[in-house]
Amino acid sequence: MSKIAFLFSGQGCQCRGMGTSLAAAYPQLMSIFEEASDILGFDLYKKCAEADEGELARTVVSQPAIMAVSLCVAEALRINGIEAEAAAGHSLGEYAAMVYTGMVSREEGFRLIKARSEAMDRAAAQSGGAMYAIIGKTEAEIEQVCEETEGYVVPVNYNSSVQTVIAGEDAAAAAAAQTLAGMGAKAVKLGVASAFHSKLMEPAAREFLPHAEKFTYSMPRITMMSNLTGKALEDVTDMPARLARHIVSPVRFTDELAALSAAGFDTFVECGPGKVLTGLVKKTLKGVCAVNASDEDSLKKVLASIQGE
Numbered sequence: 001m002s003k004i005a006f007l008f009s010g011q012g013c014q015c016r017g018m019g020t021s022l023a024a025a026y027p028q029l030m031s032i033f034e035e036a037s038d039i040l041g042f043d044l045y046k047k048c049a050e051a052d053e054g055e056l057a058r059t060v061v062s063q064p065a066i067m068a069v070s071l072c073v074a075e076a077l078r079i080n081g082i083e084a085e086a087a088a089g090h091s092l093g094e095y096a097a098m099v100y101t102g103m104v105s106r107e108e109g110f111r112l113i114k115a116r117s118e119a120m121d122r123a124a125a126q127s128g129g130a131m132y133a134i135i136g137k138t139e140a141e142i143e144q145v146c147e148e149t150e151g152y153v154v155p156v157n158y159n160s161s162v163q164t165v166i167a168g169e170d171a172a173a174a175a176a177a178q179t180l181a182g183m184g185a186k187a188v189k190l191g192v193a194s195a196f197h198s199k200l201m202e203p204a205a206r207e208f209l210p211h212a213e214k215f216t217y218s219m220p221r222i223t224m225m226s227n228l229t230g231k232a233l234e235d236v237t238d239m240p241a242r243l244a245r246h247i248v249s250p251v252r253f254t255d256e257l258a259a260l261s262a263a264g265f266d267t268f269v270e271c272g273p274g275k276v277l278t279g280l281v282k283k284t285l286k287g288v289c290a291v292n293a294s295d296e297d298s299l300k301k302v303l304a305s306i307q308g309e
Contacts (some may be wrong), residue, residue, distance in 0.1 A: 002267040002306060004287070005223075005260050006084035006100060007079075007281070008070045008093030009272025010251075012192065014062045018273040019069040020050045021296040022076055027140040029072045032106070036068050039110045044068055059124065059193060063092050063117040064110060070096040070272035071106065073293045077269070080303050086223035086232075086265055088256045090277055091197065094227055094246065101220035103236065108215050113241070115211035116204075120196070122248065123204035129195030131156070131167040132177040135186040139164055142180065156197035157251045160283040167195035197250055205244040221302035223263070230255025230262075253277075257284050269293060269302060290293070 015292035023029045023045070033045035047056065048065050056062055070093065077083070089097035095116070134142050139155065142164045146153045151172030157165035166176055173195065177187035194200060217239040224233045228242060230252035257280070260268075268285075270277040270292035281290035293302045 001109050003088040003265045004082070004084045004267045004306070005088060005265045006074060006097070007268055007270045008074075008087065008089035008096035008100070008275045009066055009270060009274055009277060010090035011059070011062055011066060011092045011196075012057045012190065013246035013272065013274030013276055014066055015273055016051065016053065016056060017049060018065070018208060018294065019045070022069075022072050022299065025299075026076050028079075028155055029075060031054075032068050032071050032075070036064055036110045038236045039107065040064055040114055044107065049237060057191065059121040060114075060117045063120075064113050066092060067096045067099075067109065067113050067274055069294070073108075073271040073299065074100050076299055077271070077293065078119065080299075082269075082303065082306055084269070086225065086260055086263070087220075088160075088242070088260065089227070089255075090253055091251050093272065093277075096271070097221075097224060098217075101222050101224045103217050103220050103224065103239075104215060110216065110296060112212065116208050116243075116247070119204040119207040119211075120201065121193070123201050124194030126203065127194055127200040128170055129168060129198065129200045130170045130173040131165055131192050131195055132173055133159075133163055133188045133190060134177065134180050134187070135163050137164075137180055137183065138183040142166065142185070145176050145183075149179065151175070152199070152227070154198055155250060156195070158254045159251075160254055160280045162283055164189070165279070167198040167234040168200070169195070197248065198288050199248055201247045205247040207239055208247060209244040212243045215240075223260075225256040225260065227251045227253070227256070231259055233254060253280065254284055257281060261285050261288065265293075267306065269306075
């Protein structure tokens with residue numbers, strides 16, 4: 001019997017038309033977009049269906065859009081009899097995981113992500129910064145290069161055994177990426193507005209905290225992994241502070257995958273646009289099933305894979 005974990009996608013995987021085929025196949029999913037739109041003050045489904053790449057990449061659009069599509073996928077899986085025993089999200093995806101595990105209601109999740117995306121958008125406009133995916137060097141090598149680089153640059157996303165993302169001031173991040181490339185790594189600049197999960201996001205964390213304090217958080221009904229610790233969340237007493245700290249802290253995704261694997265999880269379903277997390281699972285864990293569901297076609301493949309049809 002498979003032990004299933006849902007993985008919820010992070011920012012950067014947005015694409016035009018995301019969520020539309022699922023909503024066409026399962027009209028009841030439109031309620032998710034409608035609820036989000038009422039909170040956001042704009043038509044989120046229309047943005048997903050019609051907005052161009054530049055508009056979709058705006059933090060205030062991409063974060064709620066990815067979250068809505070991710071929750072649509074999870075609900076479509078539930079309708080078809082597939083539910084998870086654990087949930088994890090990558091950065092933004094942690095909010096979809098919080099909704100899925102019952103820590104907050106869907107309405108509260110969208111209110112939180114509205115406040116978070118707006119705070120991060122303002123901080124990005126003020127601070128600048130850059131992020132690079134470094135492929136082919138160890139965490140220790142990358143940490144050392146960042147430490148030895150003049151200016152501010154740090155590892156922020158521990159994504160897999162072969163990929164770590166660094167972030168920081170433009171010049172420092174570029175210099176560290178150049179050094180690592182000279183050492184044989186592949187360095188890819190990410191198309192993001194700022195150095196997310198670094199101290200350059202401190203203004204966003206300060207702005208977001210009072211919003212996070214307005215909500216009550218419940219213990220998750222299933223295992224809920226934490227980006228901050230790389231372990232299962234065991235208490236929710238300081239969630240507002242945790243969520244604010246999450247904005248400026250590294251994402252320890254490799255630790256989360258290792259912990260889930262050690263707990264016997266052998267089937268990982270990425271819920272949301274793209275295949276980024278599915279790829280990270282395949283690079284990190286051996287002998288497990290990793291699949292992604294982002295639209296009607298990929299959902300059918302996931303159902304066939306899990307249900308053995």
